[in-house]
Amino acid sequence: RKEVEQDPGPFNVPEGATVAFNCTYSNSASQSFFWYRQDCRKEPKLLMSVYSSGNEDGRFTAQLNRASQYISLLIRDSKLSDSATYLCVGPGGGNKLTFGTGTQLKVEL
């Protein structure tokens, strides 16, 4: 089983929709997780950090469910500019991070 697993998508949603991504992790001892956003041919950019049960920033909400070992990212009122690949990232020991394969989101008119 991969340490961090995501549905690769693509998720095609209309503008204004609410979309949710889930990510499962295998190491029950993991404490901190991150969602990164990566646009095509660009670097990953930190979107949100998740240390406790959840975090909210504007239209974005991240939640951590330790009992079921998953992290979710909810995007409300999606915009065309939200189209990107969203990477779920967990700790990998020491300074390492463990990346999911990414979920592609396409927001359409």
Add this chain to the structure above:
Amino acid sequence: DTEVTQTPKHLVMGMTNKKSLKCEQHMGHRAMYWYKQKAKKPPELMFVYSYEKLSINESVPSRFSPECPNSSLLNLHLHALQPEDSALYLCASSHATGTNRGEQYFGPGTRLTVT
């Protein structure tokens, strides 16, 4: 200011060339990283420097040679690369282990093509 800079943005090199990628950060971070990313794949860790010392080498071929001249700079020296080494090379930085919660900040990357 969460900024990591990388030069060059693009690099085309032949298999016999020697070139270097450069990375700089001024966030006071003491851990720096090199990643390699192929299309439609997540970043793949290559090297980690912690307090200017190499702490992790993910079994990277010796044709890639990292160097950390000081706490703000990270280089990746390239020699005798293969076409399959063509990829986006990303530099990242973070606070060192034990002092942070793990966020890494990425530079814009160098898109490398080996001909």
